[in-house]
Amino acid sequence: MIGEGGWCINFDHNTRECNIYSNRPRFCCVEPGIFQEMYSIKLEEFNDFAIECCHQQIEGVYGWQSMEMLHFDNNVRIRKAISSS
Numbered sequence: 030m031i032g033e034g035g036w037c038i039n040f041d042h043n044t045r046e047c048n049i050y051s052n053r054p055r056f057c058c059v060e061p062g063i064f065q066e067m068y069s070i071k072l073e074e075f076n077d078f079a080i081e082c083c084h085q086q087i088e089g090v091y092g093w094q095s096m097e098m099l100h101f102d103n104n105v106r107i108r109k110a111i112s113s114s
Contacts, residue, residue: 030054035089080105
């Protein structure tokens with residue numbers, strides 16, 4: 030399922046959407062229970078693990094100091110602030 034540049038062959042770069050989202054494989058479902066079952070990621074470690082996976086992908090494609098990374102990190106900070114209030 031990995032295509033050119035490390036992207037999934039079902040990812041549409043123009044729309045930035047998955048072409049098979051409603052029928053995507055189980056391992057593509059980023060949900061705590063699935064990650065615990067399939068990858069032994071503890072529920073309390075799920076968010077940090079998922080964030081690190083995103084960081085690795087963004088860094089590999091766009092670079093560590095890219096606008097994409099800044100945008101992602103800003104959204105993570107906002108969501109953490111909302112969930113802790």
